[in-house]
Amino acid sequence: MTPLENERGMVLLLVLVVIALLSALLIEIAFSTQVDLRLTETYRDSTRAYYLAKGGIQVGRMLLKEDNNSYDANDEMWAQGISNYPLDERSVVSVEVKDLDGRLDLNRIVDSSGVNPTIYLERFQRLLEELGADDPEGLSDALFDWVDSNNQEEPHGAEEGYYLGLNPPYPAKNGALDTIEELRLVRGFTAEVFELVAPHVTVRGGSRLNLNTATPEVLLAWDVDMTAEATEQIVEERAGAPFASTNAVQELIGIDTYSALNRNLDVGVTSSSYHIVSRGGVNEGGRRVEAVYSKSTDTILYLKVN
Numbered sequence: 001m002t003p004l005e006n007e008r009g010m011v012l013l014l015v016l017v018v019i020a021l022l023s024a025l026l027i028e029i030a031f032s033t034q035v036d037l038r039l040t041e042t043y044r045d046s047t048r049a050y051y052l053a054k055g056g057i058q059v060g061r062m063l064l065k066e067d068n069n070s071y072d073a074n075d076e077m078w079a080q081g082i083s084n085y086p087l088d089e090r091s092v093v094s095v096e097v098k099d100l101d102g103r104l105d106l107n108r109i110v111d112s113s114g115v116n117p118t119i120y121l122e123r124f125q126r127l128l129e130e131l132g133a134d135d136p137e138g139l140s141d142a143l144f145d146w147v148d149s150n151n152q153e154e155p156h157g158a159e160e161g162y163y164l165g166l167n168p169p170y171p172a173k174n175g176a177l178d179t180i181e182e183l184r185l186v187r188g189f190t191a192e193v194f195e196l197v198a199p200h201v202t203v204r205g206g207s208r209l210n211l212n213t214a215t216p217e218v219l220l221a222w223d224v225d226m227t228a229e230a231t232e233q234i235v236e237e238r239a240g241a242p243f244a245s246t247n248a249v250q251e252l253i254g255i256d257t258y259s260a261l262n263r264n265l266d267v268g269v270t271s272s273s274y275h276i277v278s279r280g281g282v283n284e285g286g287r288r289v290e291a292v293y294s295k296s297t298d299t300i301l302y303l304k305v306n
Contacts, residue, residue, distance in 0.1 A: 045285025048091070050305065053289040056082070056095040056278025057300075063097065064274060064295050072099060072271040073212035073242030084281075094279045100292070101271035102213030104221070105205030106183075107147060107176045109140075114149030114175070119264055124201075126221035131196050135188065142187040146173050158187040177203040179304075202275075204292045204301055208268040211249055212242045222267070225260035243269045272296040 063078040073079070082095040104127060108120040121144055128136035141157035151174065153159040160172045163185075170185065180198055183189045189197075200215050209222060211234060219231045230253040243249050246269060250258040261267055277290045292302040 042285055045282040046287055047285075048282040049280035049285045050287040050289070052087070052091060052093045052280025052282065053278040053287045053305075054280075056093050056280060057276050057289055057291050057293075057303075059093075060095050060097045060274075060276035060278065060291075061293055061298075063095075064293065065298065071212055071242050071244050071269040072101075072210060073238065073269075074099070075242060078274075090283050092281045096277045098275045098277075099210060099213040099271045100202040100204060100273040100275055101206040101208065101210040102215065102218070103200055103202040103205055104209075104218050105203065106143065106180075106201050107203050108205070109144055110148050114147075117144060122224070123221050126224070127200060127217055128197070130217045130221055131200070133193055133196055139186075139188045139193065142189075143183070146186045147176055149174055162187060179203060179302075202273070204273055206272040206296075208266050208270075210269060210271045211246070211267055212238050212269050213271065219261075223260045223263055225257070225263075227257060230254075230257045230261070245269060273301075 059082070060078070067076055067078055069076065078097045079099070081097060082093065084092045084094055086092050104120065104123055106120075106124065109118060109124055110116065110121075111118050121140055124143070125136045125140040128139055133139060135156075138156040141154035145154050145157035145159050151159050151172070153161075158172075160174075163170055163172050173182070173185070177183070180201065180203055181194075182203075183194055183197070184191070200218050209218070211219070214222075216231050216235050219234060220226055220228060233253055234249065237243070237252055246258075246262070246267065249261075249267075249269075253261075272295050274293045274295060275290065276293055277288065279286065279288050288306040290302075290304050290306075291300050293299070294301055
């Protein structure tokens, strides 16, 4: 082979190498462009979904504000919610509203000073017993220690020393719960215990238990003299028609049992606090917004975006 032919072969090889490199570069640029485009589309759709979900919170507020009945119950329009309502061929929104005044407010287990226990602590322990949780006394004491404002440990509770000894360590709250999920940080509240109690408790309830929406377990735990028979009567009666007044409940279960249930003058048939969850979806983008809404003051007490 002559030197000229060798040079031609090298030039051809270099040309092939350059073409291969350019092809690889073009493929990489095309792929990166496609990824960036999809990310931009997802961001766009997620942003639209967020505003849809935020609008769903306002829809929930409107449903509650337009409810002018003398009672609040799970057969009303607000309780039916909206499921995957199509706004166009690409967008849907869902709205779910739950009454919180039918649940036991965990932040009320201490008084306004943040130190002394209230009747709610006993109610919570009875609720744990009704639900079949292990060690109700230990769980209720641990929760009391978590929300009280001091570092004095209850007989079966846990304070700063216990939590700082964990891996990883974290301090005791010694203050009100911000969310139900915070229960998972309290000693003894495993995932199983949390799932057991979550449907029956709240951290932002009203001052009165709504007898139209309270779970049977909460009704039975509300007073030590409340009976299973009276609880069953309330649940069966309200399934046919909600109670329009507490007088109807008194007539149903008798004055003695009702007096026990309302021993602390904290039961009723209306609600003020509600949990609103709204989900917006646009193509593959989705966002979730949840809020705690006070109907009596028309204010959002808590807002979280996922």
